[in-house]
Amino acid sequence: MTMMTGAEIVIRCLQEEKVEYVFGYPGGSVLFIYDELFKQDKVKHILVRHEQAAVHAADAYSRSTRHVGVAMVTSGPGATNAVTGIATAYMDSIPLVVISGQVSTTYIGQDAFQECDTVGITRPCVKHNFLVKNVQDLAATFKKAFYIANSGRPGPVVIDVPKDVTAARCKFTYPSGIKLRSYNPVIKGHSGQIKKAVQLLADARRPMIYSGGGVILSNAAKSLTRLTRLLDFPITNTLMGLGGYPGTDRQFLGMPGMHGTVEANMAMQHCDVLLAVGTRFDDRVIGDPEDFSAIARKIIHVDIDPSSISKRVRVDVPIVGNVPDVLEEMIRLLENRAEKKDIAGWWAEIEGWRARQCMKYAMDGDVIMPQYVIEKLWEITRGDAIVASDVGQHQMWAAQYYKFDQPRRWLNSGGLGTMGVGLPYAIGAAFAHPDRQVVCVTGDGSIQMCIQELSTAKQFGLPIKIVNLNNRYLGMVRQWQEMFYSRRYSQTYMDSIPDFVKLAEAYGHVGIRVEKPEEVEPALKRAFVDHKDDLVFLDIRTAREANVFPMVAAGKGLSEMILASENM
């Protein structure tokens, strides 16, 4: 065994974990680590332009692959800049390891240059974090961090490494396995509970399946699809769960919740048995929990995290376990049953709701409707692109009108709702999937929150297509101001929006402005065909005051939807 410095150990640990990319930004406290990074080529470092983007890119790398994403930042401002990225990953349960530099142990607590209490600051938004004060603990800490991040309900783990620890030496051995007496996530679902659930499903007359991000994270989309087809039940996928079941399939009712479809929300409300899978009855999904619970229905809830169960809504059959295993066991039990309940009446009712065509929107002559852009984008990419979205109206339109047939194609900040994730998400996905089309759907507000990453995309030649639905408003906030604040558009108009075409060109990319509906399709084709290998920034001037419908106002019940289609 050779003696190694802490910095060498850090890089060796990343190699042992088969880390392909580290997204990061150097600085004083991580100089030794960056020096070791320089001396090898197994772990590739992607230099971003802001630490927030490093964490977002690592997060998207993970979302689009299933592997742990890795980011590295320096102490102080490097770490604080990373916090938004960490909190974003935490809210969506994304496995990350974030390495932060720290001032030397002898300086900790002295208000040293670029010192901050990283472990303290990140504690509420990580699954776990570590401050490594002794080089002897470094390798074991990395092993633990990767294990914790990617097991049970996944999440981000921060490892804070003081500079003197990266310089200190010790012998290196990487632990082959890890066991923590205080951390043993439940994997196997209780078979008695699964039997009970299967009985309920078999007896249901008005069944409904509601699945979320847990299905994507646990790679359970195939099992979920098999189960849903076997039962011939209607299904809805939450914003985080899109792609968990094919979006173009007849049994798919669209997204539930605040901007969900009539059929999905009504079926959620009026079913007699609800099978909730890898989802958490979030406020944007079920609206007012009292209103939701006022209707009697049996709820089966499958989730890896016991604390998700009966947190907002009391459930009847909780099943804590690894989602795909539980679903497979359900399938096995159901396949052995001969008799099937007739649910044709329920389907007829659902088709009645579907016939209301809640997603219809009016085309408005010369003005580009944002929904239309997403529909065209879906056509031109044959529904097969990785779509990284920012946060706002464009995010909802993308979720509603781009039909995801596969998991891990839709990347967005569902829990924290972080504006600015779009471009770094596209960057992370582009590294993970060099052969796929990667699109960033964004808006004129969001894109400016991480616009500097156009430079990263240039450096690495990433052929991302940016679809900027530019309505010259902070659209989602404006929509709420229109609907609930008597159209007082407080601070939602930016009257000095940059010329995005010139901006894209300044960064060395291709910029295309699109101002008329008939220009949309040719422009998309130019971007995806003529400029296949370039980053193209499509600045699309859309209807200024288009709204996202249907809408359930915050705190209301799911049946109280505001529709646009019926006022047309």
Added chain:
Amino acid sequence: MRHIISILVENEAGALSRVAGLFSARGYNIETLTVAPTEDHSLSRLTIVTNGSDEIIEQITKQLNKLIEVVKVVDLSEAAHIERELMLIKVRASGKDREEMKRMADIYRGRIIDVTDATYVIELTGNGSKLDSFLQAIDAELILETVRTGVSGIGRGDRVLKI
């Protein structure tokens, strides 16, 4: 409902702030909190007295279990248990009050552990309401200072919290 939650955590820096931070971040209430290492020095034991509906207590227990450094969580108040709290009270004890204070301490099975011409320090253990009742029984004017440890609790009989 009042609950006493006992928690075994890894005796590591930061474990306490994870627990305390969880309570504040999720809006749970901490009435008292005590913490000290156990006979196994790799573990600390925390006792938290909190208030909440059954749903909230269930969430508190689940959320605590989710913390990586938490080894075990038990709601002591779910079954027969003993709770004790230690209080030190510094009282004015001069003139006619001196004898009276001694008598009150005896009645409550307190011990006088520090004596000056004008003051006593009384040590008193019991459950919270016993300590409250002592404070009410003596003349409030005479209380100079009090300090309480918060509740420690243990299950009755065979019920053991150990790994």
